[in-house]
Amino acid sequence: MGSDVVLPDGGHVDGQTRAAVVSLLVEDGPLTATEIADRLGISAAGVRRHIDALTAAGDVETSSSGFGQRGRGRPAKWFQLTPTGRGKLRHAYDDLAGAAMRTIREIAGEEAVAAFARERVERIVADVEPVGETGSVSTTVNEIADALTSAGYSANTREVGTGMQICQHHCPVAHVASEFPELCEAETAVFTELLGTHVQRLATIANGDCACTTHVPIHAPPDAQPASVPQKKSSRKASR
Missing domain, CATH: 1.10.10.10 (Winged helix-like DNA-binding domain superfamily/Winged helix DNA-binding domain)
Structure with a gap:
């Protein structure tokens, strides 16, 4: 841990x-x-x-x-x-990481902080296949969770209604992320790109929640046919 x-x-x-x-x-x-x-x-x-x-x-x-x-x-x-x-x-290294992030911001500005945050997330999920290649949102969601777990985030997934949620039960950079929300924002942006659908961050450890929870909607395939609705029989009697 x-x-x-x-x-x-x-x-x-x-x-x-x-x-x-x-x-x-x-x-x-x-x-x-x-x-x-x-x-x-x-x-x-x-x-x-x-x-x-x-x-x-x-x-x-x-x-x-x-x-x-x-x-x-x-x-x-x-x-x-x-x-x-x-x-x-x-x-470990929270103080050092925070000091390094503050230095980046002072020397190169907010854009450099955002770029660093994005590069960090991209390294974590570098081996995750995007939905366009796997053909399955759920497969990519589970691959993201596995990559996060390997990086120390203790992540798993669960199905909720018509979607899935990625739950990160631990955050090794939570104290730094509370000062630099760019770290959380970069995760959301990269997840969105990998999954090809807008994801919603419901909670974060950096904000005091007990887990970081990201909701991923899973839409029905475009060729899915709507369920047929049985027709009601006419209540009128046939005229003689």
Whole structure:
């Protein structure tokens, strides 16, 4: 993950377990206590104890964006990191990167910052095939997510209604992006070009959200035929 986790006070074993919980929430959150328990190989009760401690410290909260209910019974409770919890992830070279970006802006102006941001994103997705070559929006969306994950963004995709969403659960440059929104804007622009359709950024970690979420509309193919509408039978009786 490339980050150190600052945790509430606790024993050595508790600290390791809470670090593991935080890592899972960074990479794949929101998650339920049962999912975390299954992945860590410990009891759900034990996970809830650590979740309670992290919640008390302000690092974890119940997800307001819930992903529904699995199976029967009570709806599952999903947990995610709070902005405070993410703020305790110390990202290497943040200060250096911020200083470098400020120098670029002072020497060469805003256009140079935007050009740098775009070049950075293009390097990340250099091996992603655009929709025109793959012929499938969903294929390109998944390739973008894989490229982002390789770059440290812990990204995945999900289908939502008539579209898909790219969810980046971690941002290695979040603190810098809060000062330089050009980094996020460049991502949106490059994603749009690769996908051949306008994408919408719904949330960003740089703005204090718990994940960067990009919505990608998927339109029906142009040769798709509309569903036929059955004709109503006339209620009038035939005249004799």
